[in-house]
Amino acid sequence: MPQLILTAAGLAFGSAALLDNAELQLDPGERVALIGRNGCGKSSLLRVLAGLGALDDGEVWRAPGLSVAYVAQEPPFDPDASVFEAVVAGMGDISALLAEYHAVSHALGDAGGSDASAAAQHEALLVRLHELQQALEARDAWAFEAQAERVIQRFSLNPEARVGSLSGGQKKRLALAQALAISPEVLLLDEPTNHLDIAAIEWLEELLIGSSASLLFITHDRRFLDRVATRIVELDRGRLASFPGSFTEYQQRKERMLADEAVHSAKFDKFLAQEEVWIRKGVEARRTRNEGRVLRLEHLRRERAARRERVGRVSMALDSGEQSGKLVAELEGVSKRFGEGEKALTVVRNFSCRIQRGDKIGLIGPNGAGKTTLLRLILGELAPDGGSVRLGSKLQVAYFDQFRTQLDEDATLADVISPGSDYVDLGGEKKHVISYLGDFLFPAQRARSPVRSLSGGERNRLLLARLFARPANVLVLDEPTNDLDIETLELLEQRLQDYAGTLFLVSHDRTFLDNVVTQTIAAEGDGVWREYVGGYQDWADWQAQQRVEQEAQRRADAAANSAAARQTPAAGKTTAAAPATPRSKLSYKEARELEALPARIAELEAEQKAIAARLEDPSLYAGSAQDAQQAQTMSSRLAEIDDELLELLERWETLEARA
Structure with missing residues (x-):
């Protein structure tokens, strides 16, 4: 059953229609990316779906009882509120009770002093805490508090921090935490990656991919689009067009569609021009009395006038001015x-x-x-x-x-x-x-x-x-x-x-x-x-390579320590040891293999180091196509060496255990 349906939607600001008979459906489990040019109406559409705006025409249908959470591009927060208060603010009428209960609990923890006024203040706080507990129990609100605390911890936020003291990235995390605290069935996100660093964006990708909520989001981050979206919806000249699949697949289909549109428009304009030439002949048109052709021309004129052209592309040029020193x-x-x-x-x-x-x-x-x-x-x-x-x-x-x-x-x-x-x-x-x-x-x-x-x-x-x-x-x-x-x-x-x-x-x-x-x-x-x-990807690949090498080194160290421990007699060990469990001895071939392993591992590590040093040389990437092919070959060889080293280290550990 669909969760959201937009039917025959119309919305205009000024002379241009942002939505012109637009249609959209969101089904459970979908992750839909809404894309389009700046100013085309994406954020306005998201607000309409969130119930924060109204259409000029058409309607929005929501499944009965559907819970929807909306995160704006620049979420509004009270700068004096705490993080906890901001998170529970989206929980309806119980939010004020939860926020006050949280504040009174911390005030009790901070209360001190032994004089009469301090004791009276402490007693008043206890009474108010008891009243709040009863009110929250009556509304079965403890589950909401636990959910709020979980998402605050999940987003690595300090519940006592003031919102005004947070950075842009922390405020974006706070907005996402506020939305997820109500466990929404549909999550609407407007530019969720703004102000987040790369690690936070990758973390958010994993969070959204693993979430059970349906997702409709706006972003211009192409890698984020490719990883998260299961469907692309484009808002173009007031209409919504759906493209199942990834953003890369959308780009390929859209390129073909634009080419077909350009051909169709060119043919239409050529035919219209020919008809305009005919009507201007005047005498011939009246003599032939071709009224059908005249009516068709009027229809063509109306169709051409109604056609909305794509918004033009930005035209920018960079002037590097006077050349700097080398x-x-x-x-x-x-x-x-x-x-x-x-x-x-x-x-x-x-x-x-x-x-x-x-x-x-x-x-x-x-x-x-x-x-x-x-x-x-x-x-x-x-x-x-x-x-x-x-x-x-x-x-x-x-x-x-x-x-x-x-x-x-x-x-x-x-x-x-x-x-x-x-x-x-x-x-x-x-x-x-x-x-x-x-x-x-x-x-x-x-x-x-x-x-x-x-x-x-x-x-x-x-x-x-x-x-x-x-x-x-x-x-x-x-x-x-x-x-x-x-x-x-x-x-x-x-x-x-x-x-x-x-x-x-x-x-x-x-x-x-x-x-x-x-x-x-x-x-x-x-x-x-x-x-x-x-x-970025080169840096990420290098980091992954380092982790592989560190793991290989860890295994080698563990194997060496294990061998050393077996060769060193334990302190206080008596000569009359209990009979050991019999184990198979190494064959002659296996003994020779064990002797050769350290030299082979050292040889591979030296080759690995030499290739890594060559790949770090910037001149390798500034040369010919042959150099680029050489770099690719060396990268492949580096991966092969990693696999071979891991196999040899595991074999060494196995043979050492039997030696």
């Missing part, structure tokens, strides 16, 4: 800490690297690891506590701020792009600011609108437009992908790939990192940062 920055043993004494926090510890013109660097690490601090050290904006930083010459740095603090809420779009002027200078050529804003899909009538009227995706586009309106040979992009639709993301990828300057990219979009960066600087914990060749 060296951009060189760090030697750089360290940075904050605080003093026992509370001192080391954010960067003994880090060295050399960054050259044209490098595209991705920074990976959990929220709070110090990515922004490391960037400021590299660019000379922050003095290190230890080590040295040498900067190159002729650096022109431009920043993209994920918190959009560079945008004045009261300024108009035109003033943000070109304050005090009607023109933008692009590579020596002047372009009118309204035309330039049009390249970023802002209509002319919105050029004088204030920044506060923009959505999240529109603000990101405006910030990109501002950034690219000025030449820069060093780009620093801090989470540029938040709220951008997939088509704009892919275009931005192409422009950054072609960019001739140096790029520093902080992003939690794994696909974006893989498609753009040439090397990665990753946080390893405790202030340690290391540089790796390639993007």
Whole structure:
């Protein structure tokens, strides 16, 4: 039985219809991704399904008794509330009772003193606690409290922390915890990956895949889409189109559909043009008295007028300006800490690297690891506590701020792009600011609108437009992908790939990192940062390889310790030992095999080390196609060595036990 059905839905803001006779059905167990261009109405649709908005036409049907939880893109919370109070706030009329019971319990624990007023306060708290217990028991609310405590623990949150003190990522976790605390049958999520770091996104993927709730979510994270979604629903020009399967499968089908649509539209327009030529002949049309043809032309005109074209693509160009020196920055043993004494926090510890013109660097690490601090050290904006930083010459740095603090809420779009002027200078050529804003899909009538009227995706586009309106040979992009639709993301990828300057990219979009960066600087914990060749997946593969090697080493150490323990007589052991259980001796062939195993293992480990060192060499990836094939062959050989080493170590342990 379906859980949600949207029928003949119509919704419009202004002249454009966000929903135009749209249809949707959500069945139990489905994980549906809702995608579409910025501003097409995805968030409005989600609010309608959550019961927080109304349709102009059509209806929303919900299964009787259906529990629905909705997580907004920027969830509203009382900054003075505790995490526990915020989580139980979604539990209906018992939320206030649970929040007060939680507060009174902690007040009793903190109450102290032996004077009369303290004793009276303690007695009053006990009375109120008893009243609350009775009220909660009458509503069978203890299960709700236990559920709230479980999800708070599951999301690694402090129940006593104030919401106002939480980071963006922690607030997103809090919103998800609030939604899951009521054990919903349907979960509606609007951009759930925003403000989460990569580890948290991967954790959320596993959580949603393992959840029994049906899921309808909006996201532009392509890897998240591929892992979580079982069906893609696209909102395009007011209509909803369903594509069963993964996001990759959707892309292939959508490409074919757009090509077919373009061919059909071209044929239609050609035929309409021919009919317009015929009607303009006038005399022939009247002489033939072909009234049917005239009526058909009128119908064609109406059909063409009603046709909604796809929203155009952003047109962006990057100007790298004057070329910087070959060296951009060189760090030697750089360290940075904050605080003093026992509370001192080391954010960067003994880090060295050399960054050259044209490098595209991705920074990976959990929220709070110090990515922004490391960037400021590299660019000379922050003095290190230890080590040295040498900067190159002729650096022109431009920043993209994920918190959009560079945008004045009261300024108009035109003033943000070109304050005090009607023109933008692009590579020596002047372009009118309204035309330039049009390249970023802002209509002319919105050029004088204030920044506060923009959505999240529109603000990101405006910030990109501002950034690219000025030449820069060093780009620093801090989470540029938040709220951008997939088509704009892919275009931005192409422009950054072609960019001739140096790029520093902080992003939690794994696909974006893989498609753009040439090397990665990753946080390893405790202030340690290391540089790796390639993007996120290359770093993840290297981490997996290290875990395999560590496991192999652990097994080898365990086998060696076991052998040493058997060869050392136990302390206090008498010569008259009890008869041992007879065991089979090694054959001559097995004895020779055991003798040869250490040498073979050492040989493989040496080969493994040599291949790993060669794969770390950046020159291997900057050469010809033959070099790329060689790198692939070496990676395959590295995997074979791992398997062979594990087999040899297990064989060694078996033979040693019988020796």
